[in-house]
Amino acid sequence: MNKRWPGLLLTLAMLTGCDDQHILERTGFCHTISYDLLPDHNFKIGLSVPKADPNSKTDREVLQAIAHSSKDSQPKLVRQTSLLLVNGQLRNLLFSLPLAEGGLLDQMDTLSRDPSIPPKVKITLADGDAYDLLKKNYKEHPRTDRYIYTLLEKEAAYQTVPEATLYEFIRDYYDDGIDPIAPIIKDAGDTITVSGVGLFRGDRYITRIKPDDLHILALLRHNLRHADMTIHLASEGQHKELITFNYLKSDRKIDVLRDKSGKPVVMIHIKASGSVLEYIGKLKLHSDADRNTLLQQAARHLESRADEMIKFMQDNKVDSVGIGAYVRNSMSYASWKKLDWYEEYAHLTVKCKVDLNIVNSGQTL
Structure with missing residues (x-):
């Protein structure tokens, strides 16, 4: 074997590793999407994206777009960032209560049809403006999107709050023998707290359990x-x-x-x-x-x-x-x-x- 081959292979491996790192830094893995209903029946859609770039001054980007639908917001959100946005690591969908009162079927149908969105993504209700909750920074919790996710994971682990996912919501909606539920969270000043569990009739939020x-x-x-x-x-x-x-x-x-x-x-x-x-x-x-x-x-x-x-x-x-x-x-x-x-x-x-x-x-x- 030629003595130059090991060195050449090592150089190629190092170059590939560098390319992968640059690709990772340019990719925005969407973590949480928020949905609010506006008075003109448009939607305010927020997106929290963690940053992998160690030289960045912030550890996430929070984007916002006013759109007619979830898909209509995508090009508007993409134009606000240098990152390539992907949904494969999406963890949470945060809906405001006024939006949920009008029904979530249109959003759920669009999301469930998208093969890039995991069926186990969490469904969460925001008691207040969902985007404002997602955008806010909490002193003891550097990344709000991850804070919400780990809070709900902990509550589900101790079976205090039932877990609600996109798959479970759609399943219960189409099953005529049970109605969907979803946890409700709200801004409590320096923290986020679970303020109950939302009860649905079909796809419409009706009331809550305290x-x-x-x-x-x-x-x-x-x-x-x-x-x-x-x-x-x-x-x-x-x-x-x-x-x-x-x-x-x-x-x-x-x-x-x-x-x-x-x-x-x-x-x-x-x-x-x-x-x-x-x-x-x-x-x-x-x-x-x-x-x-x-x-x-x-x-x-x-x-x-x-x-x-x-x-x-x-x-x-x-x-x-x-x-x-x-x-x-x-x-x-x-x-x-x-x-x-x-x-x-x-x-x-x-x-x-x-x-x-x-x-x-x-x-x-």
Whole structure:
């Protein structure tokens, strides 16, 4: 072998590496896109793009365009940057509440048709102007787009806030037995906070579940595997009683029965168990009688909260738990298609039953 070959190959490798670095520095991997509805029915569309250039004074570009549609904004955004914009690393789609109230189907249809947009991109609602939230810099969080993404990832990991993706939103929209949901975030001054979960009827945002009730929504909508949950049993005056579970697991089962007139009656059974991280109250966890009393009180409390949430959803005609899928599967296809589901759902009898168990209560003093 010619002695010059190793040196030539090394030189080529170095040159290729340099070319790749320059290409990377010239590429803008879109991270988050924001959507706001304007009074003239146009859209204000924002785009946050991280920068890979180590010589840049900022670690991201935030672009904005006024356009008739998402695709109409693309050439306007491209003209504002020297980077080659690509969607392959897109992580989050941020929609303002006024836009969501009018319906997201047009945006969702356009996004789902684009093969360059990942189906697992997050769907998030902004309580306020979505672009202003995305553009703002937070002192403790240098990149706002990544801050929002990691905040939602953490909440989903602890199953505090259900994860919502483009794929899941489209799936639930076209499934006539369940309605989509999406987390809501807002600017809280020096931080961003989760301000609830948005409930949709079809593609339109209708109402929200407040942060203090999100663990009830989680129990009703899906099974939990390692959640943390605090149950406030009493908080009147100086008398406070609460119990906090960690590593909480739950299994949800929904049965559809029939009353004497043949109308459906829905039973939601939830079995949950976890370790007690904290208990504040007068009962003693090392006492079997007190522990059983506490579990019964906590279970009845959860049942009451769950019944209230189901009633709230029925009043707003949003089937965020997916009760419709179980009712649909209990009847013929022809009967289901004749049914005005939302009207039936609003007056449906739904009962919740919760069974709680303590796996571990820690050491006793």
